[in-house]
Amino acid sequence: MELLREIATTIWMHKLRTALTAIVLIIGIFSLIFLFGMGRGLSNGTMDVFGKFATNTMFVWAQRTTIAHKGLPTGRIASLTTQDAEAIRQNFSEVQYMSPRLQLGTTRVAAGQNYGSFEVRGETPDLKFILPIEMEQGRYINGLDLRERRKVCVIGTGAKDILFKGASKVIGEYIQVRGVFFRVVGVQASMQTGDQGREDDMAVIVPLSTGQVVFNLIDRVHYFTISCFAGVNSNVVEAAIKRLLRDRHEIHPKDMLGINSFNLSNQVQKFTGLFAAIDGFILFVGLGFIIAGIAGIVNIMLIVVRERTREIGIRKSIGATSGSIMRMILIESIIITTISTYIGMVLGVATLAFFDYLITKLEVESIFFSNPEVNFKLVFIAMFLMIGFGALAGALPAYRAAQINPVEALADE
Amino acid sequence: MISLTKINKSYKTGQGSLHVLKDVDLEIGKGELVSIMGSSGSGKSTLLNILGILDQYDSGDYYLDDKLIKNLSDSAAAEYRNRFLGFVFQSFNLLSFKTAQENVALPLYYQNVSRRERNAIALDYLEMVGLKDWYHHMPNQLSGGQKQRVAIARALISKPKVVLADEPTGALDSKTSYEVMNLFKKVNEQGITVIIVTHEHDISRLCDRAIKLKDGVIHNGEDESAFTS
Numbered sequence A: 001m002e003l004l005r006e007i008a009t010t011i012w013m014h015k016l017r018t019a020l021t022a023i024v025l026i027i028g029i030f031s032l033i034f035l036f037g038m039g040r041g042l043s044n045g046t047m048d049v050f051g052k053f054a055t056n057t058m059f060v061w062a063q064r065t066t067i068a069h070k071g072l073p074t075g076r077i078a079s080l081t082t083q084d085a086e087a088i089r090q091n092f093s094e095v096q097y098m099s100p101r102l103q104l105g106t107t108r109v110a111a112g113q114n115y116g117s118f119e120v121r122g123e124t125p126d127l128k129f130i131l132p133i134e135m136e137q138g139r140y141i142n143g144l145d146l147r148e149r150r151k152v153c154v155i156g157t158g159a160k161d162i163l164f165k166g167a168s169k170v171i172g173e174y175i176q177v178r179g180v181f182f183r184v185v186g187v188q189a190s191m192q193t194g195d196q197g198r199e200d201d202m203a204v205i206v207p208l209s210t211g212q213v214v215f216n217l218i219d220r221v222h223y224f225t226i227s228c229f230a231g232v233n234s235n236v237v238e239a240a241i242k243r244l245l246r247d248r249h250e251i252h253p254k255d256m257l258g259i260n261s262f263n264l265s266n267q268v269q270k271f272t273g274l275f276a277a278i279d280g281f282i283l284f285v286g287l288g289f290i291i292a293g294i295a296g297i298v299n300i301m302l303i304v305v306r307e308r309t310r311e312i313g314i315r316k317s318i319g320a321t322s323g324s325i326m327r328m329i330l331i332e333s334i335i336i337t338t339i340s341t342y343i344g345m346v347l348g349v350a351t352l353a354f355f356d357y358l359i360t361k362l363e364v365e366s367i368f369f370s371n372p373e374v375n376f377k378l379v380f381i382a383m384f385l386m387i388g389f390g391a392l393a394g395a396l397p398a399y400r401a402a403q404i405n406p407v408e409a410l411a412d413e
Numbered sequence B: 001m002i003s004l005t006k007i008n009k010s011y012k013t014g015q016g017s018l019h020v021l022k023d024v025d026l027e028i029g030k031g032e033l034v035s036i037m038g039s040s041g042s043g044k045s046t047l048l049n050i051l052g053i054l055d056q057y058d059s060g061d062y063y064l065d066d067k068l069i070k071n072l073s074d075s076a077a078a079e080y081r082n083r084f085l086g087f088v089f090q091s092f093n094l095l096s097f098k099t100a101q102e103n104v105a106l107p108l109y110y111q112n113v114s115r116r117e118r119n120a121i122a123l124d125y126l127e128m129v130g131l132k133d134w135y136h137h138m139p140n141q142l143s144g145g146q147k148q149r150v151a152i153a154r155a156l157i158s159k160p161k162v163v164l165a166d167e168p169t170g171a172l173d174s175k176t177s178y179e180v181m182n183l184f185k186k187v188n189e190q191g192i193t194v195i196i197v198t199h200e201h202d203i204s205r206l207c208d209r210a211i212k213l214k215d216g217v218i219h220n221g222e223d224e225s226a227f228t229s
């Protein structure tokens, strides 16, 4: 306690000297945290684009064939069916959710006096678990809707705003699609940002079976949205499903376009890898800053010790042991490092919080940047490391100080 | 109190070594007030630093209060300097960032005396040297004579048996020098052994005895004029 007070007064009486020592490290820690936060913001922003998408989701569809097969010419487009969906479900236990989608195209939809053009889709209940959507009101399409071919629908929030201007409750209202009335049972809101999110917000969704009957597309399906159980290698499942569909539709096994697909997990993996690389780079740069900070402290403390040679000589002449001198310099170094680290940390976190505030408050909605943040665990690990580094940085200067010969230190110039 | 026999001390220099103290024999009794006289470079400071256990000697024996001072550990030497000896320097050697009171109290810090207590004691010693009202001043707000009185108070606060002063009046005018010497006399009257290094006869005359040093050799009973600087 007395030692701390003694050191505190020394630090206080040499504010400029201490500030200079501290500033190098403050900048180092600040930069590290700021860079990390920005990197994290970038990665959060990008991952938001995927939203709460089940990240092992794939899409499978049919395109024009490119290889003639079993006497059939190229350029055919296979018609996928409800039976294909049944076959996939029976053959692949790895599949957790599967939703065949019927695309009825962008169609005029009316509700009373209001109308607009919206993408109309036929869906099944599983889709709710795959797409990053939330129910703003009511419910999603359910099994009963599907079995009884009910004329019900779910509309996106964007569609709701246009079709029911200003009305807050729209459940039970009716909309008209190609002369057929559908009762609204739910309003969906996408949790995704960007185009994909907007598309889901502007969609009108009917039960797949109802769509197939009402629009005279019996058993037709346009594509499958499939997500696998966690831990399943979705690439393997993807390839097997395509093999099954090619076989069922007389498409050459090597006709990659005849049955085509897109696997989201590959995208996610690419980005995850990219951000790991960015994090690694930032860590590398940040460590550089920290090492520079420590080297700076060692250097300045050495200069300080030389500057304080006479003081140390005086202290020794009135009874200070070498050990007490060593402790004094060491603890001074640790205090300066710890306080600098703390200040740098607070500045870094505050700056990040300010950026976050700007982004949300000014609605600077940049798709690829959101919620810059830092991992507090990391900050604390860094903090404890810094105290260790403070001791490390102080060790050499403290040893030098202890070795000072009082006779030489007190010699009159 | 102090007994030196055949003390030798050399400094290593660039070319070789410089033999500074040559077979120095010296006896100083308890409660004496002595001066060490000699011209510049004669080895006075070297001798005083050895007496103060700030420096080590090469050969011979140094007994302080009947204890042989040789190859002391760092902490034993520190303990002696802290409790047994008091130093006063020509250039005062006060800590510039501490007040007069804090400077005086510093030796007690190394005896783990609490801050409140050591500051109270320091105030008593400042009163003794006539600077009680100056306790809150920084060294750069004090005159040379005042600084030296603060330094003397610091040397006395740990109740030493021996006070060692290296040219304590060297940086002071003659009036202030006599005031400081009066203070040393007062200290000596309390039974403390006082050893003052000086090259001024006026100062030396105020002491009980003068030890004369020339080129590292002690000359006693010789003509004073041989030591005029």
Ligand SMILES: Nc1ncnc2c1ncn2[C@@H]1O[C@H](COP(=O)(O)OP(=O)(O)O)[C@@H](O)[C@H]1O
Residues within 6 Å of the ligand: A408, B011, B012, B013, B018, B020, B038, B039, B040, B041, B042, B043, B044, B045, B046, B047
């Ligand atoms: N640390 C040292 N290294 C080398 N030579 C020294 C050192 N200290 C003193 N000397 C030399 O020793 C001699 C005696 O010095 P000193 O004891 O300071 O004399 P005085 O105090 O009588 O003037 C001088 O010639 C000085 O240059």
Ligand SMILES: [Mg+2]
Residues within 6 Å of the ligand: B044, B045, B046
């Ligand atoms: Mg000298």
